[in-house]
Amino acid sequence: GESVGLHLPTLSVQEGDNSIINCAYSNSASDYFIWYKQESGKGPQFIIDIRSNMDKRQGQRVTVLLNKTVKHLSLQIAATQPGDSAVYFCAENGGFSSGGSNYKLTFGKGTLLTVNP
Amino acid sequence: DAGITQSPRHKVTETGTPVTLRCHQTENHRYMYWYRQDPGHGLRLIHYSYGVKDTDKGEVSDGYSVSRSKTEDFLLTLESATSSQTSVYFCAIRIRGVSEAFFGQGTRLTVV
Numbered sequence: 001g002e003s004v005g006l007h008l009p010t011l012s013v014q015e016g017d018n019s020i021i022n023c024a025y026s027n028s029a030s031d032y033f034i035w036y037k038q039e040s041g042k043g044p045q046f047i048i049d050i051r052s053n054m055d056k057r058q059g060q061r062v063t064v065l066l067n068k069t070v071k072h073l074s075l076q077i078a079a080t081q082p083g084d085s086a087v088y089f090c091a092e093n094g095g096f097s098s099g100g101s102n103y104k105l106t107f108g109k110g111t112l113l114t115v116n117p
Numbered sequence: 118d119a120g121i122t123q124s125p126r127h128k129v130t131e132t133g134t135p136v137t138l139r140c141h142q143t144e145n146h147r148y149m150y151w152y153r154q155d156p157g158h159g160l161r162l163i164h165y166s167y168g169v170k171d172t173d174k175g176e177v178s179d180g181y182s183v184s185r186s187k188t189e190d191f192l193l194t195l196e197s198a199t200s201s202q203t204s205v206y207f208c209a210i211r212i213r214g215v216s217e218a219f220f221g222q223g224t225r226l227t228v229v
Binding site: 008044045049075089091093104105107108 | 148150155158159160161162165167175187204207209211215216217218219220221222223
Protein backbone atom coordinates (compact mmCIF):
# COMPACT_ATOMS: atom_id res chain seq x y z
CA GLY A 1 0.00 0.00 0.00
CA GLU A 2 2.89 2.50 0.29
CA SER A 3 3.95 4.32 -2.84
CA VAL A 4 7.38 4.32 -4.36
CA GLY A 5 8.49 7.49 -6.12
CA LEU A 6 5.73 9.36 -7.90
CA HIS A 7 3.62 6.35 -8.81
CA LEU A 8 0.73 5.08 -6.78
CA PRO A 9 0.49 1.38 -6.14
CA THR A 10 -2.31 0.08 -8.31
CA LEU A 11 -4.73 -2.79 -8.02
CA SER A 12 -6.79 -3.90 -11.00
CA VAL A 13 -9.66 -6.32 -10.45
CA GLN A 14 -12.59 -7.72 -12.38
CA GLU A 15 -16.09 -6.63 -11.48
CA GLY A 16 -17.52 -9.02 -8.93
CA ASP A 17 -14.15 -10.11 -7.54
CA ASN A 18 -13.01 -9.30 -4.03
CA SER A 19 -10.35 -6.60 -3.56
CA ILE A 20 -7.74 -6.36 -0.83
CA ILE A 21 -5.87 -3.11 -0.32
CA ASN A 22 -2.97 -3.06 2.11
CA CYS A 23 -1.38 -0.38 4.21
CA ALA A 24 1.62 -0.33 6.53
CA TYR A 25 1.59 2.24 9.30
CA SER A 26 4.53 3.59 11.20
CA ASN A 27 3.46 4.73 14.65
CA SER A 28 3.08 1.94 17.19
CA ALA A 29 1.25 4.40 19.48
CA SER A 30 -1.53 4.97 16.95
CA ASP A 31 -4.87 4.07 18.47
CA TYR A 32 -7.33 4.64 15.68
CA PHE A 33 -7.29 3.90 11.96
CA ILE A 34 -9.46 4.97 9.06
CA TRP A 35 -9.90 4.06 5.43
CA TYR A 36 -10.87 6.74 2.92
CA LYS A 37 -11.97 6.63 -0.70
CA GLN A 38 -11.15 9.49 -3.04
CA GLU A 39 -12.71 9.86 -6.44
CA SER A 40 -11.21 12.13 -9.06
CA GLY A 41 -11.78 15.81 -8.30
CA LYS A 42 -13.31 15.20 -4.88
CA GLY A 43 -12.21 15.23 -1.29
CA PRO A 44 -11.59 11.95 0.57
CA GLN A 45 -14.69 10.21 1.89
CA PHE A 46 -14.84 8.07 5.02
CA ILE A 47 -15.35 4.35 4.46
CA ILE A 48 -14.70 2.55 7.73
CA ASP A 49 -12.66 2.89 10.90
CA ILE A 50 -11.20 0.62 13.55
CA ARG A 51 -9.76 1.18 17.00
CA SER A 52 -6.57 -0.40 18.20
CA ASN A 53 -8.39 -2.68 20.67
CA MET A 54 -10.00 -4.50 17.74
CA ASP A 55 -8.51 -6.63 14.96
CA LYS A 56 -11.48 -6.75 12.60
CA ARG A 57 -14.47 -4.63 11.76
CA GLN A 58 -17.10 -5.14 9.10
CA GLY A 59 -19.24 -2.69 7.23
CA GLN A 60 -21.41 -2.94 4.18
CA ARG A 61 -19.29 -4.90 1.64
CA VAL A 62 -16.11 -3.75 3.40
CA THR A 63 -13.97 -5.27 6.12
CA VAL A 64 -10.96 -3.75 7.81
CA LEU A 65 -8.31 -5.95 9.42
CA LEU A 66 -5.73 -4.64 11.84
CA ASN A 67 -2.52 -6.47 12.73
CA LYS A 68 -0.75 -4.44 15.39
CA THR A 69 2.12 -6.90 15.65
CA VAL A 70 3.38 -6.03 12.19
CA LYS A 71 1.68 -2.62 11.98
CA HIS A 72 -0.45 -3.59 9.02
CA LEU A 73 -3.94 -2.59 7.98
CA SER A 74 -6.02 -3.98 5.14
CA LEU A 75 -9.30 -3.10 3.47
CA GLN A 76 -11.30 -5.86 1.87
CA ILE A 77 -14.05 -4.96 -0.59
CA ALA A 78 -16.46 -7.74 -1.46
CA ALA A 79 -18.00 -8.08 -4.91
CA THR A 80 -16.13 -5.06 -6.25
CA GLN A 81 -18.15 -2.79 -8.51
CA PRO A 82 -17.11 -0.20 -11.14
CA GLY A 83 -18.19 2.53 -8.71
CA ASP A 84 -15.49 1.35 -6.32
CA SER A 85 -12.80 2.59 -8.71
CA ALA A 86 -10.92 5.30 -6.80
CA VAL A 87 -7.81 5.98 -4.75
CA TYR A 88 -7.94 4.46 -1.29
CA PHE A 89 -6.03 5.90 1.65
CA CYS A 90 -5.39 4.56 5.09
CA ALA A 91 -4.96 7.03 7.93
CA GLU A 92 -3.68 6.63 11.47
CA ASN A 93 -4.40 8.73 14.51
CA GLY A 94 -1.18 9.34 16.35
CA GLY A 95 -2.82 9.73 19.73
CA PHE A 96 -1.84 12.41 22.16
CA SER A 97 1.03 14.66 21.28
CA SER A 98 3.03 16.21 24.04
CA GLY A 99 1.35 19.02 25.91
CA GLY A 100 -2.25 18.06 25.49
CA SER A 101 -4.97 16.29 23.58
CA ASN A 102 -3.98 17.23 20.07
CA TYR A 103 -5.00 14.72 17.47
CA LYS A 104 -3.01 14.39 14.29
CA LEU A 105 -4.32 12.23 11.47
CA THR A 106 -1.55 10.93 9.21
CA PHE A 107 -2.30 9.48 5.77
CA GLY A 108 -0.61 6.85 3.69
CA LYS A 109 0.18 7.62 0.07
CA GLY A 110 -2.79 5.74 -1.38
CA THR A 111 -3.60 2.85 -3.70
CA LEU A 112 -5.41 3.23 -7.01
CA LEU A 113 -8.13 0.63 -7.47
CA THR A 114 -9.38 0.03 -11.00
CA VAL A 115 -12.40 -2.19 -11.55
CA ASN A 116 -12.74 -3.72 -15.00
CA PRO A 117 -16.27 -4.47 -16.22
CA ASP B 118 -19.83 17.59 3.09
CA ALA B 119 -20.39 18.06 6.86
CA GLY B 120 -21.02 21.76 6.36
CA ILE B 121 -17.50 22.55 5.15
CA THR B 122 -16.89 25.24 2.57
CA GLN B 123 -13.51 26.03 1.11
CA SER B 124 -12.82 29.24 -0.76
CA PRO B 125 -11.66 29.93 -3.32
CA ARG B 126 -12.02 26.62 -5.17
CA HIS B 127 -9.41 27.59 -7.74
CA LYS B 128 -6.70 30.22 -7.69
CA VAL B 129 -3.74 31.16 -9.84
CA THR B 130 -1.23 33.49 -8.26
CA GLU B 131 2.24 34.77 -8.93
CA THR B 132 5.39 33.80 -7.08
CA GLY B 133 6.03 36.06 -4.10
CA THR B 134 2.44 37.13 -3.55
CA PRO B 135 0.52 36.40 -0.35
CA VAL B 136 -2.42 34.02 -0.56
CA THR B 137 -5.08 33.15 2.00
CA LEU B 138 -7.34 30.13 1.77
CA ARG B 139 -10.45 29.95 3.89
CA CYS B 140 -12.18 26.97 5.47
CA HIS B 141 -15.60 27.59 6.92
CA GLN B 142 -17.69 25.12 8.90
CA THR B 143 -21.24 25.53 10.12
CA GLU B 144 -21.34 23.02 12.99
CA ASN B 145 -18.92 24.42 15.59
CA HIS B 146 -16.58 21.44 15.59
CA ARG B 147 -13.44 21.86 17.60
CA TYR B 148 -10.81 20.20 15.39
CA MET B 149 -9.88 21.59 11.98
CA TYR B 150 -7.04 20.63 9.66
CA TRP B 151 -5.29 21.81 6.53
CA TYR B 152 -3.73 19.22 4.21
CA ARG B 153 -2.03 19.46 0.86
CA GLN B 154 -2.22 16.73 -1.72
CA ASP B 155 0.47 16.12 -4.31
CA PRO B 156 1.13 13.18 -6.66
CA GLY B 157 3.22 10.55 -4.96
CA HIS B 158 2.82 12.08 -1.53
CA GLY B 159 -0.81 11.55 -0.64
CA LEU B 160 -2.26 13.91 1.93
CA ARG B 161 0.22 15.73 4.14
CA LEU B 162 -0.76 17.72 7.20
CA ILE B 163 0.21 21.39 7.13
CA HIS B 164 -1.35 22.79 10.30
CA TYR B 165 -4.24 21.93 12.54
CA SER B 166 -6.35 23.58 15.21
CA TYR B 167 -7.91 22.20 18.36
CA GLY B 168 -9.80 25.33 19.33
CA VAL B 169 -10.03 29.07 18.87
CA LYS B 170 -6.49 30.46 18.79
CA ASP B 171 -5.08 26.98 19.44
CA THR B 172 -3.06 25.72 16.49
CA ASP B 173 -0.10 23.46 15.91
CA LYS B 174 2.22 22.50 13.09
CA GLY B 175 1.95 19.44 10.92
CA GLU B 176 4.64 17.72 8.89
CA VAL B 177 4.91 20.32 6.09
CA SER B 178 4.30 23.63 7.84
CA ASP B 179 7.25 25.63 6.45
CA GLY B 180 6.01 28.58 4.38
CA TYR B 181 2.50 28.42 5.83
CA SER B 182 0.74 30.10 8.71
CA VAL B 183 -2.77 29.67 10.07
CA SER B 184 -5.24 31.55 12.16
CA ARG B 185 -8.42 30.62 13.95
CA SER B 186 -10.05 33.65 15.53
CA LYS B 187 -13.50 32.04 15.66
CA THR B 188 -14.69 28.45 15.74
CA GLU B 189 -16.15 28.38 12.27
CA ASP B 190 -13.19 29.71 10.27
CA PHE B 191 -9.69 28.31 9.82
CA LEU B 192 -7.47 30.36 7.51
CA LEU B 193 -4.33 29.14 5.77
CA THR B 194 -1.90 31.80 4.59
CA LEU B 195 1.03 31.54 2.25
CA GLU B 196 3.01 34.65 3.12
CA SER B 197 5.02 34.59 -0.10
CA ALA B 198 3.86 31.91 -2.51
CA THR B 199 6.40 29.69 -4.25
CA SER B 200 5.99 27.28 -7.14
CA SER B 201 6.52 24.36 -4.74
CA GLN B 202 3.27 25.35 -3.07
CA THR B 203 1.29 24.56 -6.19
CA SER B 204 -1.03 21.87 -4.90
CA VAL B 205 -4.56 20.91 -4.00
CA TYR B 206 -5.40 22.01 -0.48
CA PHE B 207 -8.00 20.25 1.62
CA CYS B 208 -9.59 21.39 4.82
CA ALA B 209 -10.97 18.80 7.21
CA ILE B 210 -12.92 18.80 10.46
CA ARG B 211 -13.27 16.19 13.17
CA ILE B 212 -16.24 15.98 15.46
CA ARG B 213 -14.16 14.53 18.30
CA GLY B 214 -10.45 14.06 18.74
CA VAL B 215 -10.69 10.38 17.89
CA SER B 216 -13.16 10.17 15.04
CA GLU B 217 -13.20 10.27 11.32
CA ALA B 218 -12.34 13.48 9.52
CA PHE B 219 -14.70 15.06 7.02
CA PHE B 220 -13.14 16.85 4.10
CA GLY B 221 -14.02 19.86 2.05
CA GLN B 222 -14.03 19.85 -1.74
CA GLY B 223 -10.51 21.20 -2.02
CA THR B 224 -8.80 24.31 -3.40
CA ARG B 225 -6.58 23.99 -6.41
CA LEU B 226 -3.77 26.54 -6.10
CA THR B 227 -1.33 27.22 -8.92
CA VAL B 228 1.69 29.44 -8.31
CA VAL B 229 3.27 30.70 -11.53
